[in-house]
Amino acid sequence: MDAKYLKRIYWRITGAVMVIIALGLLASSYFAGQAFEREVIPEIGKKAVTVGASLRNLVERAMVDYKLGFESLYGVDEALTQVVSENAEFASIALADPDGQVRFKGGSLPQGMSDYAQAYAKNNASRDEKLATPSKLGSITSTSGVLVGGQYVVAIPVVAKDAATRVGTLHIGVEDKFVKKIMLELLLDVLVIFVVALFFTLELLNFTAGAKLESGLQGLSEQIDRVKQGDFSTSADMAKGDSEIDRVLARIQHAVKSLNEQYQDLTKALHGRMQGSAVFEKKRLIDAVAAWDDLRKNYKFGSRHSVDTPPAEVGALNRIRAPLFAFILAEELTRSFLPSYIKNLLVPIDGVSPQIIISLPIVLFMLIVAIGQPYLGGWSERIGRRRTMVFGASIAAVGFAATAFAYGLWDLLVWRSLCAIGYAMVFVAAQGYVLDHSGPKDRAKGFALFVGAIMVATVCGPATGGILADNIGARYTFLIAALICILSVLTIKQLPVDVQKRGANLRDTKVPTLREIGSLCLNRRFMVLTGLAAIPAKIVLTGFCFYLVPLYILSLGSTQAMAGRMLLVYAIIMVILVPIAAGFSDAGAKRERFVALGLIVSGLGGLVLLTTGNVLLVFVVVIFLGLGQAVSIASQGALVEDLCGPEIAKYGRDTVYGVYRLLERMGNAVGPLLASVLVIYFNYQGAFVAISALVLFCGVLFALATLSGTQTKEVEA
């Protein structure tokens, strides 16, 4: 009853909230659009007046100073066209004579312009003639413009300075599509907010009420199940809350307690009678003893020591989700704009390409996380998970805040290293926390919770960060990341204090030795999976998402918010498809095929940029990448066990997985570096294509290697 029932409630509530939010966002966008049009058009009109005044000077010089007539003017159409092309807000410029006849034009004039120009000349003749100096222009020109055929037309009279004679009129058409284009861009951001709000809703529902409800329903369900199996034993943990579920549970627990007490009383009375009774008296008790014996055989009474995860522990496991989500969100917030931020800070270093310099802070971050994690795991065990997380998140908060004030590349490298150390510490400590607070029964649930928090943060972070960076600037967005990090510290402090309770099933984290790493790196089976699948998959992921996409999008003239949207699409594909692909993988389908297919799909994506490049094609690349990664990611991890059985037997599971993860994370570090080198030689498009070709090649090789391996196994079998 509990899981499905609760999910139904969640989705109904989430659906209702999302409908209301969608309506709210639409209403807010509509009214904001109206306000924009009211305020932006006059501002553009003012610009039109300034531009018009400058153009007016040229016309005046030709027609008043040099006494040239309209017929003698040359190249005016070209000049007006150039002005239109240089100012995105302008759709057209027309120069009309004193009678309102359009003599020269640039851009596309709105329908009805000729009639309007003539009407204007007729109606405003006297006002124009009063104009003597350009500074008075603004005061007599309506900067709001008059709507003519879809353009707001601002009129600027051309008047001789000395005699106040009207020479003609400049009509500048402001594109109403300009405001609509701004609103469309805003709507895309609003759509991102909508998606982020959806995930926030689910996260907050779980954080505020869901976890408690779920554990409540789970407790109720377990209590009923125990009674159904004839177990009337009581536990010291009685429901104390004031929620409906707690009250139901309390009633059942008291009913069970009452039965238990009756049994205890009966047992006491019966034993009392039996002790010291004469034989004939004992005979009279035979029926009572038989009935008591039946009772004892059929039901379980007495007190129970919980073997399951106690309710407090269930709560403790759930409590890791909020701080982890907040912490990862802080880092993910920076993904979409970090490369462009580094680029803006860039001070050239002799002999090193700027492309490589841009990748350095990202590579360093990945490298620290990759190398640090195996060592920090053991360290967090010693000093405590909560302490490690507090320590790590505090270091990262300092790193984010300092990054916001970074002056150049060198100090940025230091600040990003702090963020990386913090990230590695929180990541391993949170992983350890899940292990510490879950039993074998609910470990998978614990890790689903861990991965879920990270995935939701990857959905919400980059897109929100891109929007923030575009609007308030990258430095302020780093400060916001620091604030979120501090918030995560506060929530981490709410976690239960560490207890040394590592059971027999948990051993100290073992760090692989260099010898073991070397041996595994020379092992064919291990390297087929790691070198041809795991590392290329990470190279393409970080090379594309953390380096190429944010920079290429900006080079195409798009925004950081657009880069964020791309990463959002990637994250959503992952959130939706990874569980489905994992289900297929676990259901016994051949995992090698999933991995090979994933690599090939990831590789094919980048090839669409072979001939041409635009924002839409980058979207296609990201979608292919998301599909490929989603298909292969779950199977890859599981394949270690499938393919490297002899190695696991020889070195141990922890060692083989440890080396696998280490090399996989090294791929994370190599990705941006390789991408930056490729950009130097082949530009952005070429880099996309080259990495894709590499991954495609690895995918095909992996397929051939594992297919031949499988066939050999089948023949042996």
Next chain:
Amino acid sequence: MRTTRARFIIVALLVCFFAIAMATFLNYFKYRSTVSEVVKTRVLYVADGIEDNVSASLALGLPFAEMPTIQALIQRERTTDDLIAGIELFDPAGKVIYATEKTKIGNQVATDWLTEATQQRRGSGRPASWTIAQNSEQVVAVALRNNFDLIVGYLTVRYPQRYVEIASQKMGLELLKIAVVVFLVCALLCVGLLTFIIRRFERDMESLVETLQEAGAPIVVDESAELPEGIGESLAAYNLQVQSAQNQINLARKHLRAAMAGAPGAVQDIDPEAPQDSAPLQPQP
């Protein structure tokens, strides 16, 4: 359950607030950046005109510091737009050569301007213009280059930052009003719709509580009660077990009482308050 309902509604209101606040925040910054850009390009248009003139004079071989028309030109251009607070042209060392405020000629420009200009020159690519905020003014700067693409100086056009701020404040206020109204409507809808949806959940739980409250002992599941999916059957099985256990306890008690009936004084051994054969099991509230 009221606390659960309140929690759900608070979450809904929080998320609504987040979404509408974020949208308003975006609208505000979009407006601000749009107006800033329009104003900047408006001022830049004037700067470009001056730059063209300087380039033409440089092409004629005139030294940057000795161009006779530039001072008059910048004075004239200054009057084309009331927004412009001042125009300055300075050499790469930061010495002002021409200025709309003549007292500034010969002075050194602010260090920030020169630092920014140097950084822009050293940076990758060659930006057409850049902006510096200084005190209450926004400064748009353009590098002036000769035919050999060498920088001979810089042109800056200043305008008051307050102009964009006032426009943004006005729009901000308007957007805030829109946001408040939209949020209030959304909040009302949230409370109404969620109360309606959560009511179903509450009814499920209430019927469960009523079932337990009314049943006495052993707990009897009211067949007509609308219990949440699955829990009705669970409770029926639960009920059967409790009833069966109670019956067996009662049977054992009955035998015990019967056995003790023949033994005087034995009754005291049993708790006088103990439930009788058919005594209901009293669940504690």
